[in-house]
Amino acid sequence: MKFHEDIIFKNEGQTYGQELIEIMKIEGKIIEVHQTEYSIIDPKMYKPDLVFELEDRIIILEFQSSYIDVADKRRFRFYSALFDNIKNKSKKPIEVHVLSTVESEKTKCYKVNPESRFPIYIHSLKNYEGKEFLNNMKIKIKDNQELNKKELLLIGLLCFMKTNRTIDDNILDSAEIITNIPNLNYEIGQFVKGIILMLCDKFVKDELTSKRISNMVGGNMKIVEDYAKRYAKRYAKEEVKKVKEEKDKELKESKKNVVINLDNEGYSENDIARLADVSLEFVKQTLSA
Numbered sequence: 001m002k003f004h005e006d007i008i009f010k011n012e013g014q015t016y017g018q019e020l021i022e023i024m025k026i027e028g029k030i031i032e033v034h035q036t037e038y039s040i041i042d043p044k045m046y047k048p049d050l051v052f053e054l055e056d057r058i059i060i061l062e063f064q065s066s067y068i069d070v071a072d073k074r075r076f077r078f079y080s081a082l083f084d085n086i087k088n089k090s091k092k093p094i095e096v097h098v099l100s101t102v103e104s105e106k107t108k109c110y111k112v113n114p115e116s117r118f119p120i121y122i123h124s125l126k127n128y129e130g131k132e133f134l135n136n137m138k139i140k141i142k143d144n145q146e147l148n149k150k151e152l153l154l155i156g157l158l159c160f161m162k163t164n165r166t167i168d169d170n171i172l173d174s175a176e177i178i179t180n181i182p183n184l185n186y187e188i189g190q191f192v193k194g195i196i197l198m199l200c201d202k203f204v205k206d207e208l209t210s211k212r213i214s215n216m217v218g219g220n221m222k223i224v225e226d227y228a229k230r231y232a233k234r235y236a237k238e239e240v241k242k243v244k245e246e247k248d249k250e251l252k253e254s255k256k257n258v259v260i261n262l263d264n265e266g267y268s269e270n271d272i273a274r275l276a277d278v279s280l281e282f283v284k285q286t287l288s289a
Helices: 006-023 070-086 130-142 149-156 167-179 186-203 207-218 222-254 269-276 280-288
Strands: 030-034 050-054 058-064 094-100 106-113 116-129
Touching: 006 030, 006 050, 006 058, 006 149, 006 186, 058 070, 058 186, 070 094, 070 106, 070 116, 116 130, 130 149, 130 167, 149 167, 149 186, 167 186, 167 207, 186 207
Parallel strands: 058 094, 094 116
Antiparallel strands: 030 050, 050 058, 106 116
């Protein structure tokens, strides 16, 4: 499955990404969601999961299903350095945060050199009982109770909760329950489905399960493609309107009458032509009439 979730996260991430980082107890307000694919001389593509710019710092957010080792630490440090070089025009400090399916809350450090250490902040949702949470959501849906934003986002993050089921099964459960919610708000629904698709792409190894999840929440990517088209059309209309308003303003300014007091001495024919924005020949004909 190939999925470029930037389409969703770039447009909805500032609203619902805020809820996401609050679930992880990361403090701060998101002001921008950045593209996550960067390439330099090496044609290999480097892709952190999510990059949020807060008011005071940059957060690189990674989803991880294994214990963080030295290779991961180097990779995270490289993401930070690469983003700093290409995108971080504000020169804000950059932090790497990891939402892990296996590790508890802690901070690990990568020793860059004898005097410099690069911290990696690990978050866990193991305080949530996955089976209990899933059952509660099913009951609420059956009783036509409205789910709040936090509950909807947690549905997408079910695989990070405490559970005896496999990651594949939990992501499949997330896909099934999000598609069974009646009258699901389109925007946050797209954001949660985007998380599920990304986690499926990252963690689900079984091809049939991956395809089933993708078809369920992505409609063979039709939902994502339709969303992108609608957003592009809306953005294009806004741009056209903006250009039209600017042209109307310019036209209005150009139609203002130019008044030149010919009683004042010192105006040459060339001065009048320049000020009135007309030809010199026209000025000569007018003055001689």
